[in-house]
Amino acid sequence: MKKYLAEFLGTAALVIIGCGAVAIGGYGSAFPLGVLPVALAFGLAVTAMAYGIGPVSGCHVNPAVTLAVWASGRMATSDLPGYIVAQCLGALVGAGILLFVLSGRAGGYDVATAGLGQNGWGEGYLGNYGVASAIVAEFVATFLFAVVILGATSPAGTTPVAGLAIGLTLAVLHLPFINVTGLSVNPARSLGPAVFVGGKALAQLWLFIVIPALAGICAGLLFKSKTLEA
Numbered sequence: 001m002k003k004y005l006a007e008f009l010g011t012a013a014l015v016i017i018g019c020g021a022v023a024i025g026g027y028g029s030a031f032p033l034g035v036l037p038v039a040l041a042f043g044l045a046v047t048a049m050a051y052g053i054g055p056v057s058g059c060h061v062n063p064a065v066t067l068a069v070w071a072s073g074r075m076a077t078s079d080l081p082g083y084i085v086a087q088c089l090g091a092l093v094g095a096g097i098l099l100f101v102l103s104g105r106a107g108g109y110d111v112a113t114a115g116l117g118q119n120g121w122g123e124g125y126l127g128n129y130g131v132a133s134a135i136v137a138e139f140v141a142t143f144l145f146a147v148v149i150l151g152a153t154s155p156a157g158t159t160p161v162a163g164l165a166i167g168l169t170l171a172v173l174h175l176p177f178i179n180v181t182g183l184s185v186n187p188a189r190s191l192g193p194a195v196f197v198g199g200k201a202l203a204q205l206w207l208f209i210v211i212p213a214l215a216g217i218c219a220g221l222l223f224k225s226k227t228l229e230a
Helices: 002-023 035-057 063-071 077-102 131-152 162-181 187-197 199-203 205-224
Strands: none
Touching (some): 002 035, 002 077, 063 077, 063 187, 077 187, 131 162, 187 199, 199 205
16 A cells, blocks of 8 residues: 555646646746746656655556556556556646645636646647647657666666656656647546546547557567567
8 A cells, every 4th residue: 555655646746746837837838938847847756756755666656657567577467456546546636736726816717728737739739739749749758758767777777866867858758749748648647637627638638548558568568578678
């Protein structure tokens, strides 16, 4: 249960800090200059949690990462459901906390209009990219993210700066891809805001569940086959 609690808290923190930079910090309305603060918010949140809860659960805070670790053979199947459920619940609680804070704004807060840092694509969303671009962006970004995580936490020897490398990778991936989908690479991170925003965000949620999950599994299988293992 300690592992699941750690994943719950870590994922909640990721949503509060990352999506909070967009919704509360206001950097989402300042793109392209706001891309860097948002990227650092997500990346450094992962870095902080890696050192905070990493020794307890490995700090996946992301179902796609959990699937990558499982597919690589480094995680028991019995742990898989608990990790993913804890991450999704953490994301929902984190998004709920954000909405509670935002509702205290003078004049109220219309979450359906102003959003909650949710992911998406298409007309009216950031760069107006189509679904094919969204699929490729999410697959490539998640795959690269999972490769860095699996490499930095190799059984051959985890580097002391693994958490920093992983967090900076997430930050860097935001720079080219945030304009396409807001960059998810994390089904739980997408689930939390989408549930509260509803509408288009909820209708498009399937992509941010399916594509990162597939990319994570592909990365894990490469490591299991020793293709990328040191």
